[in-house]
Amino acid sequence: MSLELKLKLAHGNFELDIDQVFASQGVTAIYGPSGSGKTSVLRAIAGLDKSASGLIKFNNRIWQNGSEFIATHQRALAYVFQEPSLFEHMSVRANVEYGFNRVPPKQRIISSDEAIQALGICGLLDRDTQTLSGGEKQRVAIARALCSSPDLLLMDEPLSALDKRSKTEILPMLVALRDKLSMPIIYVSHSLNEVARLADHLVLMEQGRVIASGDIQSMLTQLDLSLAKDVDAESLVDAIVVAHDEQFELTYLDSSVGRFSVLRRPLAVGEKVRLLIAARDVSITRQQQQDTSILNIFPAIIEQIESVGTAQVTVRLKANNLPILARLTRKSAALMNLAVGDSVYLQAKSVAIL
Amino acid sequence: MFSESDITALLLTLKLAGISTLVLILFGTPLAWWLAKSAWRFKFLLEALLALPLVLPPTVLGFYLLVAFSPQSSIGHAFESIVGQPLAFSFTGLVVGSVIYSLPFVIQPLQNAFIAVGRRPLEVAATLRASPSDRFFSVVVPLAKPGFLSAAVLGFAHTLGEFGVVLMIGGNIPGETQVASIAIYEHVESMQLASAHWLSAALLLISFCLLVLVYAANPKARVLRL
Amino acid sequence: MRQTITYLIAYLLAQFSYSDVFAAQVRVAVASNFASTAEVLVAKYAQLSGDQIVLLVGSTGKHTAQIQYGLPVDVFLSADSEMPNLLEDKGLVVDGSRQTYALGRLALWSKDPQRVDPNGEVLTASAFKRLAIANPKTAPYGRAARQVLSNLAIQPKLIYGESVAQAFQFAHSGGAEIALLALSQVINFQQGSYWLVPSELHSPIEQQLVLLNDVPAAHDFIKFLLSEQALSIIELHGYTRPAATGYTRPDQLEND
Numbered sequence: 001m002s003l004e005l006k007l008k009l010a011h012g013n014f015e016l017d018i019d020q021v022f023a024s025q026g027v028t029a030i031y032g033p034s035g036s037g038k039t040s041v042l043r044a045i046a047g048l049d050k051s052a053s054g055l056i057k058f059n060n061r062i063w064q065n066g067s068e069f070i071a072t073h074q075r076a077l078a079y080v081f082q083e084p085s086l087f088e089h090m091s092v093r094a095n096v097e098y099g100f101n102r103v104p105p106k107q108r109i110i111s112s113d114e115a116i117q118a119l120g121i122c123g124l125l126d127r128d129t130q131t132l133s134g135g136e137k138q139r140v141a142i143a144r145a146l147c148s149s150p151d152l153l154l155m156d157e158p159l160s161a162l163d164k165r166s167k168t169e170i171l172p173m174l175v176a177l178r179d180k181l182s183m184p185i186i187y188v189s190h191s192l193n194e195v196a197r198l199a200d201h202l203v204l205m206e207q208g209r210v211i212a213s214g215d216i217q218s219m220l221t222q223l224d225l226s227l228a229k230d231v232d233a234e235s236l237v238d239a240i241v242v243a244h245d246e247q248f249e250l251t252y253l254d255s256s257v258g259r260f261s262v263l264r265r266p267l268a269v270g271e272k273v274r275l276l277i278a279a280r281d282v283s284i285t286r287q288q289q290q291d292t293s294i295l296n297i298f299p300a301i302i303e304q305i306e307s308v309g310t311a312q313v314t315v316r317l318k319a320n321n322l323p324i325l326a327r328l329t330r331k332s333a334a335l336m337n338l339a340v341g342d343s344v345y346l347q348a349k350s351v352a353i354l
Numbered sequence: 355m356f357s358e359s360d361i362t363a364l365l366l367t368l369k370l371a372g373i374s375t376l377v378l379i380l381f382g383t384p385l386a387w388w389l390a391k392s393a394w395r396f397k398f399l400l401e402a403l404l405a406l407p408l409v410l411p412p413t414v415l416g417f418y419l420l421v422a423f424s425p426q427s428s429i430g431h432a433f434e435s436i437v438g439q440p441l442a443f444s445f446t447g448l449v450v451g452s453v454i455y456s457l458p459f460v461i462q463p464l465q466n467a468f469i470a471v472g473r474r475p476l477e478v479a480a481t482l483r484a485s486p487s488d489r490f491f492s493v494v495v496p497l498a499k500p501g502f503l504s505a506a507v508l509g510f511a512h513t514l515g516e517f518g519v520v521l522m523i524g525g526n527i528p529g530e531t532q533v534a535s536i537a538i539y540e541h542v543e544s545m546q547l548a549s550a551h552w553l554s555a556a557l558l559l560i561s562f563c564l565l566v567l568v569y570a571a572n573p574k575a576r577v578l579r580l
Numbered sequence: 581m582r583q584t585i586t587y588l589i590a591y592l593l594a595q596f597s598y599s600d601v602f603a604a605q606v607r608v609a610v611a612s613n614f615a616s617t618a619e620v621l622v623a624k625y626a627q628l629s630g631d632q633i634v635l636l637v638g639s640t641g642k643h644t645a646q647i648q649y650g651l652p653v654d655v656f657l658s659a660d661s662e663m664p665n666l667l668e669d670k671g672l673v674v675d676g677s678r679q680t681y682a683l684g685r686l687a688l689w690s691k692d693p694q695r696v697d698p699n700g701e702v703l704t705a706s707a708f709k710r711l712a713i714a715n716p717k718t719a720p721y722g723r724a725a726r727q728v729l730s731n732l733a734i735q736p737k738l739i740y741g742e743s744v745a746q747a748f749q750f751a752h753s754g755g756a757e758i759a760l761l762a763l764s765q766v767i768n769f770q771q772g773s774y775w776l777v778p779s780e781l782h783s784p785i786e787q788q789l790v791l792l793n794d795v796p797a798a799h800d801f802i803k804f805l806l807s808e809q810a811l812s813i814i815e816l817h818g819y820t821r822p823a824a825t826g827y828t829r830p831d832q833l834e835n836d
């Protein structure tokens with residue numbers, strides 16, 4: 001189920017030139033600043049922008065090339081727009097079932113009930129679309145997209161127009177969906193936080209071109225990319241829940257980096273999770289500290305040091321071959337005489353579980 | 355009070371208005387839809403042409419139709435050879451005349467309503483596997499309902515009051531082209547003032563009642579939500 | 581939705597199905613000023629013949645134009661003699677069918693019962709602001725009115741109605757104090773006062789008819805129009821009978 005793109009398009013001053021193969025599974029995030037062309041790519045994939053020229057091939061089916069153009073409604077995709085674009089003349093239920101009714105019964109993989117449950121919109125079904133909040137509307141829009149049992153799901157910054165509360169409400173739903181859905185998802189965003197939580201792969205765009213692409217872990221920690229230079233730079237670690245500490249109300253998780261301790265969460269033992277560690281929450285010591293309040297301390301080797309801004313540096317550490325970023329002041333790095341190749345200990349003050 | 359011919363005239367008026375409106379909605383809808391979507395460079399010429407009946411004196415339009423429908427002209431002749439009946443001075447001729455006369459009153463509200471629907475609902479529908487005609491009927495038409503209402507009411511009302519065109523091309527044939535407006539005029543011209551009063555009042559009352567019915571049945575369509 | 585549209589189209593097409601006309605029907609285009617008289621005549625004719633007479637009422641000028649563009653009428657009753665002449669010149673009428681069916685008379689009328697004396701001295705004697713007449717360019721009665729005024733050598737302030745009916749409207753509504761109208765308009769009108777204008781004051785208003793469609797039913801109706809019965813009816817309605825009466829079928833003329 002792979003997507004091949006070789007596209008060029010121009011809108012006024014803006015030019016897009018992309019030659020990329022997208023992963024056939026999981027979530028691929030297209031990340032970049034506003035105006036980098038992320039939405040243009042998505043619209044072109046969907047066939048909504050007829051001025052795009054080139055090749056689009058999905059699952060070995062030509063969606064577009066020099067001579068052919070398969071219309072949007074004949075591509076087995078679904079699209080969630082940035083603004084919740086519900087049909088105002090229909091109830092919520094009718095909106096959700098719109099795509100479902102247009103999929104031949106044999107091709108229906110997702111039932112409308114499943115989608116409704118996953119997005120928690122049972123109570124909204126008979127409501128008038130105009131009475132819903134932004135967050136509610138977007139949940140309906142996502143359910144609606146899912147119900148058309150697409151082979152490819154496109155999401156164009158679905159959370160960026162929402163308030164913070166709605167974002168925190170919906171993001172976990174998307175994460176849960178990601179694990180359940182078999183189709184590839186392309187997720188456009190300019191929020192590093194969303195991308196880190198959701199993506200398996202990342203395509204980084206700037207000014208109409210792809211700067212870099214790869215798996216999320218490497219992309220997040222690659223120092224020459226904007227991601228690692230971001231103030232919210234994060235590292236990703238895959239872990240498994242191994243035990244819960246009844247006495248201290250903690251949860252222990254094992255990863256290649258080591259054993260993490262976090263505040264107790266209602267997770268089943270054996271459950272696989274993603275850990276997110278913000279670079280600013282990671283500090284470095286040369287000696288393993290004994291009397292420290294931080295629990296999550298692991299040995300690591302310094303792989304790379306890059307300055308960021310005037311007063312800070314980002315250090316790329318390898319803990320058992322897994323990249324972890326740490327952000328320090330330039331002064332600390334100088335005082336400690338940190339150098340590539342040094343064996344040190346990293347301390348993660350705060351770890352977020354997805 | 356009302357002679358039989360007056361009642362016939364009223365019924366004929368309603369029939370003419372009804373059929374013309376029907377024809378206009380059926381054929382005007384695809385035309386208005388095309389106008390709303392098209393980016394043709396010369397679209398403005400077509401739009402100006404379609405809007406001509408708004409500015410033309412009805413007698414001008416009526417005169418040109420009189421010439422065009424006559425058996426001597428190619429149009430009139432072609433019609434007669436195909437259908438077997440003349441186009442001039444017939445009810446069919448009136449329908450054609452009314453359709454042209456009321457065309458902009460139907461096309462413009464429809465076109466504006468279609469444009470107001472916007473691009474996004476159509477894009478959404480396309481991503482949900484709706485074909486172009488499916489998109490039109492399931493998304494555009496319901497969202498453009500106020501436009502359809504406007505178009506139908508305006509087209510109907512405009513034809514109810516049609517006079518100048520019918521005077522030219524109708525021939526005032528009772529039961530066929532003698533619509534109420536012409537009958538009223540005839541009553542006045544023939545000094546039958548009482549009949550003129552009754553028929554005018556009847557036409558006014560019928561028109562008003564129809565409009566009241568239409569507007570009462572569609573309150574939501576014309577309220578601005580805040 | 582698609583079903584509804586199909587039904588609607590089918591209904592539309594059904595509206596335009598044509599049925600044949602079975603009864604003998606004579607269509608007569610009649611000048612507006614003669615319309616009420618014509619209605620009485622048609623009612624009378626219904627007692628004598630089973631043929632159906634359909635009256636198309638309108639202005640003579642418009643009828644003339646429409647006939648040239650195919651107006652489906654069998655007989656044309658004009659308000660003057662010019663228009664029938666024109667049609668005859670164009671070869672649209674049955675040869676020899678043009679003849680006078682009535683002579684029109686003028687009346688000076690006011691809504692005010694006291695205003696107009698039976699001798700018409702109000703025209704010359706008193707002052708009045710406005711006199712309404714029909715447009716001389718398009719209406720034979722308007723032309724005659726202007727002749728009357730010039731023969732009387734008076735030039736009052738005139739307002740022109742599009743037709744004698746409109747001239748009547750002006751006088752009736754008060755826009756003009758008096759009006760020169762067709763006698764047929766006011767002879768049976770309950771209100772007001774009028775002076776019958778002597779016919780010497782204007783050239784004769786000859787209202788002529790022509791036959792456009794050579795069918796027996798049309799001939800029969802014209803014969804009736806020119807018969808004694810019909811002529812006495814038109815006299816009651818404010819017209820003078822034509823000089824030559826009786827009807828000779830045009831084809832019979834050729835046999836002479």
